[in-house]
Structures are given as structure tokens and as C-alpha cells.
Amino acid sequence: MKQQDRATQTKESILKAAEHLFAVQGYEATSVSMICDAAGVSKGAFYHHFETKQSIFLELMQRWLKGLDEQLVLIDESTEDVKEGLLSMGEIIGQVLDVGGPQLPIFLEFWSRAIRDPDVWEATVEPFQRYRDFFAALVQRGIDEGSLRDLAPHNTARVLIALAVGMLVQGLLDTGGEDWQDITKEALEFLLHGIAAR
């Protein structure tokens, strides 16, 4: 096998092992040695491919957010009606909880780190501000086309993000087996039409 292929294979197996261990044990609880053992690779190999323990997480995070990005753009393009687009955001939440569920707890771990570490902040929080802008644009579109009331788009976006984050956190901590996709969809309907009596 070519040297380069072998290298990428090694790096990939390290990433895969790290992703799995981070997911089931958390970041702090996972040592570099454990990752190496799980990947069937030496510590030297690890530090050949990654500068620090943190850098491997950041790379993992980047890949992950990239996938989320693509999903959002996909929805954006396939959406003509803004209201429908917002509702389909609920499906994303459900999907995220189903598919990426196991690795979501790491987000909590790193959000708390992001508060103090600028590097972590940049990699984990800053992207979410992009999402906020995305939603703000979507809301603006809704206002323009007349399907939404004339509200401050940015604050409305914040509310949407809050819903998403709040649902994710609850979904992580509530093990009761609720269908959070449904609940999120309901929440978005509440938000659209209000919960007050007419």
C-alpha cells in the first residue's frame, strides 16, 4: 500500500476511535492512551497526526458542523414556503437527536469550555452564529413574502435557536423516550400560531 494511503487510514481510525470514545465516555474522561489503544495505534502515531488532544476534537467538530451546514442549505433550497421551512427545521432536530445523539453530550462539555477558551469558542460557538444568521434571513424572507408578522428577524432567530438548543438539551437529559421530533414540531407550531386563546 502507498505510504500516504496508510497514513490517512491511520488518521481516520484514530478519529473514528476518538469519536466513539468521546461519545460514550466524554472528552475529559477519555485519555489519549485510550484512543490509541482503541485505534490499535501507538501514542507516537497520535501525536504525529494531531498536535494536541484538543485538536482532534476540533477536527471532529468541524466535520460534524459541516454535515449540519449541508443539511441546512438543503432545506433552504428546497423551501418555497417559509412556514413550511421552519417546520421542517423540527425534523432536523429529530434527526440530529436520532443520528448524532450519542455524540451530542460532547457539545455540552465543550460549550462550557468555550466560555473560557477562545479556540474552543471559535470552533464550537461561532458556527452557531452562522446558523442564527441563516434563520434570521429565513424569517426576513417570511416577512417579505407576508407569511410572517413584521418582527425583528435577529431576535426571532435567537428564539428559534433557543428552541432548538433547549430541545436538544432536554432530549439528552430526558431519557423517557419521548418523541422530541414531534414535540419540536409542535413547539414550532405554537410559535407560529401562538398558544393564547383567540
Next chain:
Amino acid sequence: MKQQDRATQTKESILKAAEHLFAVQGYEATSVSMICDAAGVSKGAFYHHFETKQSIFLELMQRWLKGLDEQLVLIDESTEDVKEGLLSMGEIIGQVLDVGGPQLPIFLEFWSRAIRDPDVWEATVEPFQRYRDFFAALVQRGIDEGSLRDLAPHNTARVLIALAVGMLVQGLLDTGGEDWQDITKEALEFLLHGIAAR
């Protein structure tokens, strides 16, 4: 001074030092020795009053949630109109962010721990289910008195909690100096009356 007084004073100073250090550094980053130094107390004293490092956090958490409890009950009692009661919840969020802001990041840290550690879960997550029940009851009251539409109270409560949690998280990570109390209030108004055009 009496022996008991001296003891409680020591314990209290340990708790105070721990609370401060946890807030500014996080839980993991704070060692027991650091707490002892900050409290002007020896390690022996620490482990005389607390079984483990985790136990001191759990005690801190209990005190903290107790305060939140009282605040909620206070609002509940002083509220006749449910809609107003919900809106005043927004003020709590703002207060929580202002007053307890520094120590909120620890919540993130422990929420992620709660996923794996049953003890932590019981102390940090279970209380929030009480709050959910509280909001569910409030919603039910609103339905009964006719000010709210006839919606599943529990899911509506989940939505409210999601909003609160999501706002708190964003407030922690967004350092732009936004007035999250205002935004939360706005969010609750959105939720009450809907954001869709009439």
C-alpha cells in the same frame, strides 16, 4: 468560640471558596487543593466535611436550586393571570443570567456528566422535571381559566423549558451584551400570540 460554630464556619468558607472557583474556572479545572487554599483551610478539613469532591458540588447545587424553587413559588402565588405569570418567567431568566450568571457554566458541565452519572443526574436534572411539572400546572390553569388554548400541558411545558434553557445557553455563549431578559420576554410573547401573520 464554640466548637460547632467554628466547624460550620469552616464548612461555609469551603463552600464559598468552591462556589467561586467553580464559577470562574469550572469544576474539573478546580482541584480540591485549590479550594482548600482559597478557603484558608487544610485538606484534612475538607475531607472531614465532605466525602468527595463531587459531594461538595452537589451540596452547592442543592442550595442553588432551592433558591430557584422559592423564586418560582413566589411568582406562582403572586400571579392571578396566567399569561402575566408566564411573561414574568422571562424576568426570572434575566435575573438568573445577571445574578447567577458566573456559576451557570457549571450547569453545562454537569448536565453532560448527568448523562452518565446517576448521582449527578438525580441532583441536577431531576429538579428540572419538577419545574416542568410546575409549568405544566400553570398551563393547565391557563386552559381552565380560558386564557390559553387547549394544548397538551406537558408538551407546552417542555417548550417553555426549552426556551429557558436555550436562552440561558445562548446568553452564556453570546458575549455581545444583548439584553436576554428582553429577548426572552419577546420570545414568550411570540409563543403566546404566534409569529405568523393573521
Next chain:
DNA sequence: TATATCATACCGACCGGTCGGTATGATTGT
């Protein structure tokens, strides 16, 4: 004196990261 309250000294495990060395493919000169 007996007991609660602390101080000191210390333990063993483990952690992220380093480093000297090697094995093996790639490159170049002949």
C-alpha cells in the same frame, strides 16, 4: 479523658505530551 475538628505528610494512579530510535516507502544520482 474522650471526641470532634482540623493540619501535615504522603500515596498511587494517571495524565498529556516528549523523545530517541526504527521501518519503510519515495527520490535522486549513476
Next chain:
DNA sequence: ACAATCATACCGACCGGTCGGTATGATATA
């Protein structure tokens, strides 16, 4: 084609340091 040279990929022992926790003795109160 073949050897000499170099670069990349990897190994695993090891390091300084930190951590949570403990064992034991001193001190003071009751």
C-alpha cells in the same frame, strides 16, 4: 536497474506534574 539518500510514518518507554483521596497525629472543646 541499483544503490545511496532522504522523508514520512510510526513505535513505546518515559517524564514532570497533578490529581483525588488517606493515614496519622496535633489541638482544643466538652
